[in-house]
Amino acid sequence: xxxxxxxxxxxxxxxxxxxxxxxxxxxxxxxxxxxxxxxxxxxxxxxxxxxxxxxxxxxxxxxxxxxxxxxxxxxxxxxxxxxxxxxxxxxxxxxxxxxxxxxxxxxxxxxxxxxxxxxxxxxxxxxxxxxxxxxxxxxxxxxxxxxxxxxxxxxxxxxxxxxxxxxxxxx
Numbered sequence: 001x002x003x004x005x006x007x008x009x010x011x012x013x014x015x016x017x018x019x020x021x022x023x024x025x026x027x028x029x030x031x032x033x034x035x036x037x038x039x040x041x042x043x044x045x046x047x048x049x050x051x052x053x054x055x056x057x058x059x060x061x062x063x064x065x066x067x068x069x070x071x072x073x074x075x076x077x078x079x080x081x082x083x084x085x086x087x088x089x090x091x092x093x094x095x096x097x098x099x100x101x102x103x104x105x106x107x108x109x110x111x112x113x114x115x116x117x118x119x120x121x122x123x124x125x126x127x128x129x130x131x132x133x134x135x136x137x138x139x140x141x142x143x144x145x146x147x148x149x150x151x152x153x154x155x156x157x158x159x160x161x162x163x164x165x166x167x168x169x170x171x
Contacts, residue, residue, distance in 0.1 A: 005064035007136050009129055012039045012060050013086055013099055018053040029097055031058070031086035031121045036128060044095045056095075058088070061102040065133065070141035072105045073133055082130050083122035085109025090117055104133055 012035040020028045032055070043059035063084060065073070076082050084104055088097035100118060103109050104125065112120045125133075 005066055006140065007065040007132070009036070009063045009065075009132070010038050010060055011036060011063055011084070011102055011126075011129075012041075013058045013102065014047065015056050015058045015088065015097070016053055017056065029088065029119055031088060031119070031123050033123050034084055034086065034102065034126065036126050043099075058095075058097070059099045061086075061099050063102050063104055063129075065104065065136050067140045069105050069108075070137045071144070072107050073137050074141060076104055076106050076125075077130065077134055077137065082125040082133075083109075084125050084129075085112065085120060085122050087112035088119040090119075104129075 013031055014033045014035065015029055016032045017027045017029050020026060038060040039057055041057045043057065045057045047055040047057055049055075082104075083106075084102055085106065085108070086102050087100040087109070089100040090096060091098050097119065101108075101112060109120060109122065112118050
């Protein structure tokens with residue numbers, strides 16, 4: 001991946017805290033939406049609350065677009081509901097999560113699940129952002145030809161010339 005993005009969008013992330021149906025955890029947290037731009041609210045501002053759930057503004061993040069990832073963006077845009085992947089990393093203190101990343105690349109979104117500790121959710125992509133990413137892909141995507149690698153053929157004679165294994169008796 002190129003180290004310099006050609007386009008960047010700032011989004012605000014909204015997360016939901018819902019009472020858990022578990023004896024081990026009190027609440028389940030998950031990203032539920034993004035807002036284009038950066039709201040004036042401070043991170044972890046409560047937006048709404050009722051007996052079962054609460055919504056919080058978790059903070060802002062940049063969604064960077066790279067020329068090398070246009071194929072992944074194209075796959076995302078071809079889905080019935082194009083998405084952004086939001087990753088929350090546990091903090092061990094209050095608030096219990098920090099905003100780790102937001103991406104339009106499905107492969108990158110999946111990579112955030114590797115640790116097993118982060119909360120990663122796909123949330124709907126705002127329509128203006130979808131249109132901008134579509135234009136980015138149209139301008140920068142270059143189809144990469146697929147080359148099937150050919151394996152080296154095995155040499156059966158090389159296997160036949162090898163002596164028997166002796167398990168250390170011939171040392």
